[in-house]
Amino acid sequence: QVQLVESGGGLVQAGGSLRLSCAASGRTFSSYAMAWFRQAPGKEREFVARISSSGGTTRYADSVKGRFTISRDNAKNTVYLEINSLKPEDTAVYYCAARNTPASAGTTYDYDYDFGQGTQVTVSS
Numbered sequence: 001q002v003q004l005v006e007s008g009g010g011l012v013q014a015g016g017s018l019r020l021s022c023a024a025s026g027r028t029f030s031s032y033a034m035a036w037f038r039q040a041p042g043k044e045r046e047f048v049a050r051i052s053s054s055g056g057t058t059r060y061a062d063s064v065k066g067r068f069t070i071s072r073d074n075a076k077n078t079v080y081l082e083i084n085s086l087k088p089e090d091t092a093v094y095y096c097a098a099r100n101t102p103a104s105a106g107t108t109y110d111y112d113y114d115f116g117q118g119t120q121v122t123v124s125s
Contacts, residue, residue, distance in 0.1 A: 002026045004096045004116030011122045012086055020081040020119060022096030030054075030074040032099045033106035035113060036081045038092035038121075045095065049081060050106030059106065064090075086123045093118040 008020040020036070035050035049060045049070040058070050069082040079096060097113035099106065106112075 002032075002098050002114050004098060004114070006094065006096045006116045006119040009094060009119030009121045011124065014086060014088055014123055014125050016086050016123070017082070017084045018086065018121060020083065020094055020096075020121075022079045022081075022116060024077045024079070024096075024098060027098065028102075029077040031102045031104075033103050034070075034072060034079040034099070035097040035106050035108075036068075036070060036079075037095045037097055037110060037113075037115070038090075039095070039118075040089075040092040043092075045110055047108040047110070048094070050108065051079065052106060053104040057105070059108075061108075083121070086121075088123045088125045091121060091123045093120050 003025045005023045036048040039045040051058045051070045055072045067085045072079040095118045096116040100114050
């Protein structure tokens with residue numbers, strides 16, 4: 001069973017930046033693709049970004065492309081999400097996700113992942 005612990009969320013003004021972190025344990029971290037999803041109030045959880053097990057391939061939702069950067073440090077069992085140029089519509093709970101089977105490639109489907117508890121990001125206008 002994987003354990004995922006997110007941190008780094010908070011309240012920030014529009015245009016600001018945050019760096020989210022997710023520490024993973026319970027699995028061989030480097031064998032699993034990772035991702036970030038988010039859920040805004042009253043909306044379904046949506047894909048944000050994914051990264052392959054090696055870190056060599058990343059993909060982003062169109063809504064965050066150019067502003068968000070996903071990365072990972074396999075030596076530290078940690079995945080990151082750098083968020084820049086924040087907008088009020090980025091307000092959501094952000095969830096770290098690990099593929100639920102060993103896989104080098106990520107997907108955009110939440111049923112392919114196990115999730116952490118989430119960290120709240122609130123962007124004020």
